[in-house]
Amino acid sequence: MLDAQVFRRAAEGTDEADVGRVLDLYAGTGALGIEALSRGAEHCDFVESDRRAREAIVENLRRAALSQRGTIHPARVDTALSTLPGAYDLILADPPYADSNVSTLVTNLGNSGIIHPRTLVVIEHLRSVDLPARSGQLHLLRSRYHGTTAITLYASGARDDGEPPDRE
DSSP states (O other): OOOOHHHHHHHSSSSGGGGGGEEEEEEESHHHHHHHHHOOOOOEEEEEHHHHHHHHHHHOOOOOOOOGGGGEEOOHHHTTTTTTTSOEEEEEEOOTTOOOOOHHHHHHHHTTTTTTEEEEEEEEEEOOOOSSSTTTTEEEEEEEETEEEEEEEEEEEEOTOOOOOOOO
């Protein structure tokens, strides 16, 4: 699972002040979204299909005094992507390691309406899983490896030379 230290390293180079809306997919206990809220994000939508995990998110938001800045969506990720309103500045995804559809997730995200020109996507996955270099509006920025785990960053848009957009 992405922990706070890995999250900080993965998101290095982003301006925390620019993060308004966050989406935490496969939210589990909500740790990633709560970390983003504690670092100044305005609002986080948590997508989690498991009832017990959603209860943990509610409790963790309450303990962190962030309940008013989080919304929990009791849905599967593939369903939520087609129903969430608006676009996100930061999308965090920590799917179960047994989930072999991480490439499909990237494809669905890249072709969804929740991406805007400066969206950053952070996905944790098995190192052995190959993800596409481009998908719809998303392009691969970089991957970092920690043993059998990979943290892959995607950004939306691209400059004319094919390079990632500047993150000022």
